[in-house]
Amino acid sequence: MSCPDCFSGSVKDGKPRGEVVTLHGIQAYATGPSDGRTPKAIIVIIPDAFGWEFVNNRLLADHYADRGDYKVYLPEFMAGKAAPEYMLDSMRGLINGSVFVKPFHLAKAMTGFVPFILTNRIGKSYPRVKAWFEELRKAEGADAKIAAAGFCWGGKHVLLMSHNITVDVAGKPAPLINVGFTGHPSFMEVPADVAETMTVPVSFAIGELDAGLPADKVAEIRKIVEAKPAPVTGEVVVYEGAGHGFCVRADSTLNDVTSQAVKAEEQCIAWFNKHLGL
Numbered sequence: 001m002s003c004p005d006c007f008s009g010s011v012k013d014g015k016p017r018g019e020v021v022t023l024h025g026i027q028a029y030a031t032g033p034s035d036g037r038t039p040k041a042i043i044v045i046i047p048d049a050f051g052w053e054f055v056n057n058r059l060l061a062d063h064y065a066d067r068g069d070y071k072v073y074l075p076e077f078m079a080g081k082a083a084p085e086y087m088l089d090s091m092r093g094l095i096n097g098s099v100f101v102k103p104f105h106l107a108k109a110m111t112g113f114v115p116f117i118l119t120n121r122i123g124k125s126y127p128r129v130k131a132w133f134e135e136l137r138k139a140e141g142a143d144a145k146i147a148a149a150g151f152c153w154g155g156k157h158v159l160l161m162s163h164n165i166t167v168d169v170a171g172k173p174a175p176l177i178n179v180g181f182t183g184h185p186s187f188m189e190v191p192a193d194v195a196e197t198m199t200v201p202v203s204f205a206i207g208e209l210d211a212g213l214p215a216d217k218v219a220e221i222r223k224i225v226e227a228k229p230a231p232v233t234g235e236v237v238v239y240e241g242a243g244h245g246f247c248v249r250a251d252s253t254l255n256d257v258t259s260q261a262v263k264a265e266e267q268c269i270a271w272f273n274k275h276l277g278l
Helices: 055-067 086-096 102-120 122-140 153-161 215-226 255-276
Strands: 019-023 026-031 041-046 070-075 146-151 166-169 172-175 179-183 202-207 235-239
Touching (some): 026 055, 041 055, 041 122, 041 255, 086 102, 102 122, 122 146, 146 153, 146 255, 202 215, 202 255, 215 235, 235 255
Parallel strands (some): 146 179, 179 202
């Protein structure tokens, strides 16, 4: 499910260092290790609602590249209809503004939300995302190591791709992705999204205060994924005091939440390193 927190948070300071490339028919932000190390594997970020141009998502891609020997891609999966950045201010106005200004903020927020959801509801967006990953797998080869990290909207896509999907690469079946990570996923269906057909190990980072994932649902997810046999066994990490969006849009004025966002980065890279043998 989705909630107002999907469109709230803060913008981070910093200048992304990567480049924009065209990859398998769409644009993507591409980055690698800043010290020039040769990447040993690929991470593809499927972003939150604010999309591939949002500075927080590009900075996260840079962080991932620096925390391991990874080539990181952040593709434009939203067909030009990502949630606009002004929605961050609109949501603050809806939550904290006076009764007189809330109608204005609601109207403005809807001008961003409606195009986003009409273009990017999961039934329409998932085929685009899946098709791009299929082309990536074919281009990189059956033995390439490919990880997917999804946040909020993107988290649902990672979960769907973890369900026993293979690609024919020169007559050899290969997994669409080798390993997955999802931070505060939205639109989740439990238990369906973590059912027996999940054949890729997935790590979850969930905020304790995420209204979209109440404690009983988190417990159910944990019970299912941690009971799966190796190497498909998953993990669930709950971050105390953190809400939805903390992995990407943590308020930098709140030290605890910022620290938890860093820990979630470390969780993701440790998980990928473990399952990709790096």
